[in-house]
Amino acid sequence: QKEVEQNSGPLSVPEGAIASLNCTYSDRVSQSFFWYRQYSGKSPELIMSIYSNGDKEDGRFTAQLNKASQYVSLLIRDSQPSDSATYLCAAPTGFQKLVFGTGTRLLVSP
Amino acid sequence: GAVVSQHPSRVICKSGTSVKIECRSLDFQATTMFWYRQFPKKSLMLMATSNEGSKATYEQGVEKDKFLINHASLTLSTLTVTSAHPEDSSFYICSALEQNTEAFFGQGTRLTVV
Numbered sequence: 139q140k141e142v143e144q145n146s147g148p149l150s151v152p153e154g155a156i157a158s159l160n161c162t163y164s165d166r167v168s169q170s171f172f173w174y175r176q177y178s179g180k181s182p183e184l185i186m187s188i189y190s191n192g193d194k195e196d197g198r199f200t201a202q203l204n205k206a207s208q209y210v211s212l213l214i215r216d217s218q219p220s221d222s223a224t225y226l227c228a229a230p231t232g233f234q235k236l237v238f239g240t241g242t243r244l245l246v247s248p
Numbered sequence: 249g250a251v252v253s254q255h256p257s258r259v260i261c262k263s264g265t266s267v268k269i270e271c272r273s274l275d276f277q278a279t280t281m282f283w284y285r286q287f288p289k290k291s292l293m294l295m296a297t298s299n300e301g302s303k304a305t306y307e308q309g310v311e312k313d314k315f316l317i318n319h320a321s322l323t324l325s326t327l328t329v330t331s332a333h334p335e336d337s338s339f340y341i342c343s344a345l346e347q348n349t350e351a352f353f354g355q356g357t358r359l360t361v362v
Contacts, residue, residue, distance in 0.1 A: 172350065181254075181341045181356040182292070187349075226291070228351075234280055236343075236351055240291040 141165055144227055144239035152247050157214040159242050161227030164208065171210045173201060174226040176241065182226055186212060217246045250276050250346045254354025261332055261361055269327045269357045271342030277322035278344035282351065283315070286339045298325040332361045 143162050151157045163171070170189045174182035188194045188201040188210065200213040214221055224241040231237050251274040261267050271281055281298040296317050297305040304317035314336075316328040325344075329336055341356040 170349070174353075179339075179358075181353040184350060184352060234345055235282070235294060235297060237294075238292045 141231065141237045142227055142229055142239040144225075144242045146240055147243040148245050149242055150245045150247065151217050153217060153219060155217050155246075157217045157221065157244055157246070159212040159214075159225050159227075159244065161210045161212075161239055162208055163210070163227075163229045165229065165231060166205075166208065168229040168231075170230060171201070171203060172228045172236070173199075173210075173212045174228060174238075175221075176224045176226060178223075214244075217244075219246050219248050222246045250274075250344070250350075250352045252278075252342065252344045252352045252354045254342050254357055256357060257355055258358045259360070261359070263333055263361055264331055266328055266330045267332055267359060269329075269340055269342070269359075271325045271327070271344065271354050273323045273344040273346075273352075276344075276346045278325075278346065279322060280345045281319060281325040282343045282345075283317060283325075283327050284341045284343070286341060286356075292341065295327075329359065332359070334361045337361045 141164050173186040175185050176182040186201040188203045194201045198215045202211045224243045226241045227239040228236045253272045255270045279300045283295045284292040286292050295310045298317045298319040300319045306312045319325040337360050342354045343351040
């Protein structure tokens, strides 16, 4: 089993809808999780970090963490075409290395 | 968020030559930096972990003599691709760890070997 798993998508949502991106991880020791957004041809940009169970909200983004289920998600409210990108979930392993999922491609149609 | 600057953003080199890529943390000190490569439509592949003042730790399958990493200061790590060949053409990205928690990425370097 891969350490961090994501559905590759694409996930297609209409403009204004809520986009829900999911990620599961295998390392029960992981204490922090990160969501990165990567536009085509660009490097990843950190958009959310979450360290404790529950929800964390930042603007239109909400990260949800359930350590018991080893599940972390990212909700994007009022999706915009500019949100179209690949979203990478990441969790640290030993020695502070980040392990990335393969990413979910999100397409927001006008 | 913290700023990580990577240079150059694009480079084209002849087969057999070497290319150096720089990664700088501009507003924080980073004892640990990471180097990744990414092929089109694929995820990031960690190549090595760069530690200030010590030797880099390479991932399995990454040739340390081909991808030389130097982390001489708390704000600069360099990756040198030696004797580059067309199969080394890729998108190389560095990241730096701020306060040992969140990782921020440089802009990436697109290397084309002709």
